[in-house]
Amino acid sequence: FFLRNFRSTLIIATAIPVSLLGAIAAMFFLGLTFNQMSLLGLLLLIGVVVDDAIVVLENIYRRHEHSPGIDRYTAAIEGTQQVGFAVIAASLTLVSIFGSVLFLEGIVARFFQSFAVVVTVGVLVSLFVSLTLTPMLCSRFLDVRPKRGATYRQLGRLLDGMDNGYRRLLGWVLANRGKVLLGTLIIVLSSGFFFARVDKDFIPTEDDSRFMVSFRAPLGTSRATMEELVEELDAVIRAHPEVKSAFIGIGFGGTSQVNSGMAFVTMVPRDERSISQQQFIQKIQAEFARIPGVLAFASSPSPIGGMRGDLLQFSIVGPDLAAVASLSNEMYRQLSKVPEIGRVDLDLQLDLPQIRLDVDRVRAADIGLTTADIAYSVNMLAGGVDIAKYSDDPGDGDRYDIRVKAREGTITSADDLRRIFLRTRDGQMVRLDTVAHAVDIVGPAVINRYALQYSANFYTNPSMSLGDAVTLVRERAAEILPPGYSMELQGRSREFAKTSGYVKLALALALALVYMVLASQFNSFLQPLIVMTAQPLAIVGGLFALWITGTSLNLISMIGLVLLMGLVAKNSILLVDLTNQLREQGRPTDEALREACPIRMRPVLMTSLTVILALTPAALGLGAGADVNGPMAIAVIGGMVSSTLLTLGVVPAVYSLVEQGLQRLRDRRGRRATTAA
Numbered sequence: 001f002f003l004r005n006f007r008s009t010l011i012i013a014t015a016i017p018v019s020l021l022g023a024i025a026a027m028f029f030l031g032l033t034f035n036q037m038s039l040l041g042l043l044l045l046i047g048v049v050v051d052d053a054i055v056v057l058e059n060i061y062r063r064h065e066h067s068p069g070i071d072r073y074t075a076a077i078e079g080t081q082q083v084g085f086a087v088i089a090a091s092l093t094l095v096s097i098f099g100s101v102l103f104l105e106g107i108v109a110r111f112f113q114s115f116a117v118v119v120t121v122g123v124l125v126s127l128f129v130s131l132t133l134t135p136m137l138c139s140r141f142l143d144v145r146p147k148r149g150a151t152y153r154q155l156g157r158l159l160d161g162m163d164n165g166y167r168r169l170l171g172w173v174l175a176n177r178g179k180v181l182l183g184t185l186i187i188v189l190s191s192g193f194f195f196a197r198v199d200k201d202f203i204p205t206e207d208d209s210r211f212m213v214s215f216r217a218p219l220g221t222s223r224a225t226m227e228e229l230v231e232e233l234d235a236v237i238r239a240h241p242e243v244k245s246a247f248i249g250i251g252f253g254g255t256s257q258v259n260s261g262m263a264f265v266t267m268v269p270r271d272e273r274s275i276s277q278q279q280f281i282q283k284i285q286a287e288f289a290r291i292p293g294v295l296a297f298a299s300s301p302s303p304i305g306g307m308r309g310d311l312l313q314f315s316i317v318g319p320d321l322a323a324v325a326s327l328s329n330e331m332y333r334q335l336s337k338v339p340e341i342g343r344v345d346l347d348l349q350l351d352l353p354q355i356r357l358d359v360d361r362v363r364a365a366d367i368g369l370t371t372a373d374i375a376y377s378v379n380m381l382a383g384g385v386d387i388a389k390y391s392d393d394p395g396d397g398d399r400y401d402i403r404v405k406a407r408e409g410t411i412t413s414a415d416d417l418r419r420i421f422l423r424t425r426d427g428q429m430v431r432l433d434t435v436a437h438a439v440d441i442v443g444p445a446v447i448n449r450y451a452l453q454y455s456a457n458f459y460t461n462p463s464m465s466l467g468d469a470v471t472l473v474r475e476r477a478a479e480i481l482p483p484g485y486s487m488e489l490q491g492r493s494r495e496f497a498k499t500s501g502y503v504k505l506a507l508a509l510a511l512a513l514v515y516m517v518l519a520s521q522f523n524s525f526l527q528p529l530i531v532m533t534a535q536p537l538a539i540v541g542g543l544f545a546l547w548i549t550g551t552s553l554n555l556i557s558m559i560g561l562v563l564l565m566g567l568v569a570k571n572s573i574l575l576v577d578l579t580n581q582l583r584e585q586g587r588p589t590d591e592a593l594r595e596a597c598p599i600r601m602r603p604v605l606m607t608s609l610t611v612i613l614a615l616t617p618a619a620l621g622l623g624a625g626a627d628v629n630g631p632m633a634i635a636v637i638g639g640m641v642s643s644t645l646l647t648l649g650v651v652p653a654v655y656s657l658v659e660q661g662l663q664r665l666r667d668r669r670g671r672r673a674t675t676a677a
Contacts, residue, residue: 007142007143011057011134011138011142012050012057013050014053014133014134014137015049015050015126015130015134016045016049016050018125018133019045019122019125019126020045020046022121022122022124023041023042023045023118023122024042025121026121027114027117030117032114032117032118036625037112037115038114038115039625040628041118041119041122042118043615044615047611047614047615048122048611048614049122049123050126050607051570051611052090052131053126053134055083055086055130055574056079056080056083056134056135057134057138059082059603060080061142062079062599063079064079072142073139076136077139079135079138080131082578082581083577085577086573086574086577086578087130088131089517089521089522089573090569090570090574091124091127092521093514093517093518093566093573094566095123096513096514096566097510097562097566098119100506100510100513100562104506108498108502111559112559159602162601163598163601166597166598166601166648167598170648170649170652174590177656181653181654181657184533184646184650187537188537188540191543194540194547195543197547198553199464199466199467199468200465200466200468200552201311201466201496201552201553202466202493202495202554203492203554203555204554204631205277205300206300206625207276207277208300209244209267209268210267210277211277211281211299211300211301211309212263212298212299212301212308213263213265213288213296213297214261214262215233215262215263215288215294215295215297216261216347217259217260217293217294219257219351219352219445220259222258223250225293229291230248232294233263234248234263236284236287237265237284240280242273242275243265243267243268244266246265247264248261248263257349259445267280277300281299281461285298297310297459297461299459299461302491308491309491309492310345310459310460310491311462311492311493312341312342312458312462312466312469313457313490313491313493313494314457314488314493315457315458315488315490316328316331316458316486317453317485317487318453318484318485319484321350321444324348324454324456325348328346328458329348330480331458331476331477335460335472338472339463340462340464340468340469341460341464341472342462342463343460344460345459346456346457346458347446347448347456348456349444349445350442350443350444350445351442352442352443352445353440353442354442355413355414355440356439356441357375357378357417357436357437357439358436358437358438359374359435359436360435363434363435367430368424368426369425374422374432374435374436377420377422378417378432380405381410381420382405382411382417384404385404385405387404389401414440417432418433418438420432450488451488455488457490465552466496466552467553470493470497474487499558503562507562507565510562511532511565514535514565514569515532518569522580526662530651530654530655531569531572531576533647533654534568534569534572534646535568537568537642537643538561538567538639538640538643539564539639541639541640541642541643542561542564542642545637545638545639546634546635551634551635556629556631557631557632557634557635560631560633560635560636563632567636568639568640568644571604571607571644571648571651572647575596575647575651575652576651576655578596578600579593579655581596583659589655589660590656593652597652604644608640608641611637611640612641615632615633616633618633
């Protein structure tokens with residue numbers, strides 16, 4: 001479109017396979033795998049690696065087109081030399097963004113590392129290609145002769161109209177620098193509005209056609225009753241055509257309680273059902289709520305491991321079990337009043353029916369029995385003891401435990417223990433109630449601990465964003481918990497809290513590294529700041545895109561915002577570098593800007609559009625992995641659109657204001673020196 005030349009498109013396209021293969025080779029030698037983050041990096045590279053080649057080729061094309069007397073070889077050399085500095089500075093700026101990854105920790109660093117390696121190597125390879133392969137191909141195959149045809153002429157008139165329109169806009173910008181900067185400041189401040197209203201999450205929930213259900217019946221529920229409840233749950237799950245298969249069982253987990261269990265459900269592929277996985281989970285959760293006698297909670301698998309994948313998980317922690325129970329019940333009541341928090345599951349189980357056996361040690365000792373003898377006998381009859389192993393087919397490797405216990409249903413209450421007889425050392429038989437007294441009580445089924453203290457765990461899938469839910473829980477905890485007791489986030493909630501701090505550190509380090517790289521390249525402390533004025537403009541666009549599309553600000557979209565720090569600096573570098581070259585030739589600042597910016601408008605638009613178009617399918621939710629790729633694509637596209645449109649006007653205004661201010665300052669100092677002399 002911009003060059004109206006098919007050969008130039010093929011020359012630029014050569015950078016894509018070479019750069020991608022270079023990144024894949026680096027993955028091989030570093031032992032990295034193809035995963036969501038490395039594939040996301042390769043997806044991004046498709047739009048990024050052609051940027052340098054576009055800048056070099058466009059400049060060679062323009063050099064040859066406006067200087068008919070030189071051949072393609074000379075145009076390739078001179079065109080590459082003119083933009084070589086800008087290309088190197090832009091690529092090193094993007095690479096320096098990922099230097100901050102070295103200082104990250106935890107799961108955030110694991111997410112960033114493979115992505116950073118892929119993008120960094122791909123960008124460096126594309127830099128090498130743009131300075132070697134692209135000029136060589138241009139010197140051999142680039143054709144700049146005018147074409148005949150209506151389409152060619154219409155595109156030419158359209159591009160000339162864009163150039164003329166931008167020149168008029170640039171003239172107004174340079175004449176109204178104060179208004180431009182004031183408007184820019186207002187736009188940047190609006191990012192606070194969008195940041196406050198965009199949802200916050202840890203990572204996007206992926207539709208991978210599977211989820212799990214944790215369920216729990218009241219303590220003391222028999223195995224027969226649990227089997228009936230399991231059949232009801234299984235019937236509800238399998239009644240839906242979206243379900244492909246399901247496995248359900250009781251007694252999962254370290255506690256192996258018969259009143260609890262898990263179901264693992266596999267759905268049909270996404271393209272074979274009309275609703276998403278999350279929509280189906282919400283639908284089936286409402287059906288579970290209508291089953292009496294059981295609490296069931298459906299959730300997607302946890303992306304960071306663990307048995308449960310609920311979005312919001314936290315614990316109430318303290319030194320006293322009774323106090324933890326009381327505070328947890330109050331927290332449960334408070335959260336249950338908020339519909340957006342979802343159905344809360346509190347795993348505190350302190351009302352298990354139990355039988356306590358109080359042994360009369362003196363009487364037992366008189367007849368020759370120890371406490372251990374009594375406990376072993378009761379345990380054998382009530383719970384059972386494995387005494388041997390049995391193999392029905394010798395040689396098949398299968399062995400079965402042989403357990404001795406009372407007949408099923410014989411011992412169901414404390415009174416049934418009276419029928420137990422104990423044999424003393426002299427062989428006499430005595431009833432159990434002559435040496436011990438059985439009492440019916442309730443006690444804890446499971447005692448959870450966190451950091452050596454008692455804890456009660458909460459699980460829920462809020463309909464509000466995870467960030468808002470965490471804020472609500474912290475506010476309620478501050479109101480309820482006394483000194484010595486605390487609320488501790490767990491699972492993805494804890495990682496979400498860590499992520500915000502790590503990403504803030506990454507942003508700060510990225511800005512510092514970009515500034516240092518630009519300062520060394522431009523040999524100036526002020527011009528890097530001019531280049532970096534495009535970065536807040538990109539953040540505004542990224543946040544606006546997330547807000548308007550209803551996409552959450554999560555780890556993936558945060559990676560996109562960090563990446564924008566380097567991507568948008570490329571456009572500013574192109575404008576500032578050519579303006580500096582013209583000023584070195586003796587042009588005044590505004591005159592240099594009026595000439596340089598229209599020349600660089602086309603490559604700026606071309607490089608931005610390649611990134612935008614490459615990420616558009618992911619932003620539209622097309623293809624596998626779109627749930628994960630989408631947030632970053634939306635953030636990058638929004639940032640590229642806003643920064644490209646605003647950079648073409650804001651950067652010249654800032655450059656003119658700063659350089660003319662410095663010139664007046666130098667003139668004033670010169671007059672003072674002359675007067676003093």
